[in-house]
Amino acid sequence: MSNSAAAAVLTTADLSEAIRAVRALLVIADxxxxxxxxxxxxxxxxxxxxxxxxxPDLEWWASADKERGSSECGDDPAACLPIRVFDWGRPLDRAEPFIAALGPEAAAVRWDLDAWPAVPEAxxxxxxxxxxxxxxxxxxxDLYQDEPSQDHTIHVHARDRNGDQIARVPWLADQVGGRFTGRVETANL
Structure with a gap:
């Protein structure tokens, strides 16, 4: 497992604004x-x-521990609430329906991209x-739902060949009307 630096570029109480910003960043990305x-x-x-x-085939386990219930064991998640969801490698079109289904629950949705393209002018x-x-x-x-809030934050992960983890971040923030505040979290990948 490796890590990346995830830089916060936009925080908003308006979920539709956050989704519009994600869509704009996905247009930029490969x-x-x-x-x-x-x-x-x-x-x-x-x-x-x-x-x-x-x-429907959600990967989960009971928050208390896997012994109390999990998708791996074929348990009923409704009987094991609260549950932790760690579901990976889904098609991109599942992201927005998942977000809409969350209601007030906290979550992190991560898009695994092919690349951030070159931006020669920058x-x-x-x-x-x-x-x-x-x-x-x-x-x-935050990435791990340790700071519940009534708002939503977009984080971009980027590191160039020279190891500079934030060179691209201000440029991406500008593309969605956000700004890089210097807040960076380590993300397990």
Missing amino acids: IGRGEVDFEAVIRSPDVLAHVRDVL GLEAISQTYAYLTLTVNSR
């Missing part, structure tokens, strides 16, 4: 073979039902898939 990953804690039976409509080289990610935290300001 997403040909992209996929999306989900992490969340689900506490509500209603939210669980909505999420399972989107991801002096930016292309960045390969190894460090090309985009994460939207919903109802949370």
Whole structure:
């Protein structure tokens, strides 16, 4: 497992604004073979039902521990609430329905991109898939849902060949009307 630096570029209380910004960043990125990953804690039976409509074969385990229940064991997630969701490698078109299903629950949705392209006019080289990610935290300001909030934060992950982890971040923030505040988290990939 490797790590990347995830820089916050936009925080907003308006989820539709956050989704518009994610869409704008996805237009910039190379997403040909992209996929999306989900992490969340689900506490509500209603939210669980909505999420399972989107991801019927949801990967999860009981928040207390895997011994108390998991998808791996074929347990009923509704009987094990709250549950932690760690669902990886889904098609890109599952992201927005998953976000809509969350209601007030906190989550992180990460798009695994093929690359951030070169931007010659900004002096930016292309960045390969190894460090090309985009994460939207919903109802949370951090990647791991430790800071629940009523707003949503977009994080971009980028590192160039020279190891500079933030050279591209201000440029990406400008593309969506955000700004890089210097807040960076380590993201497990």
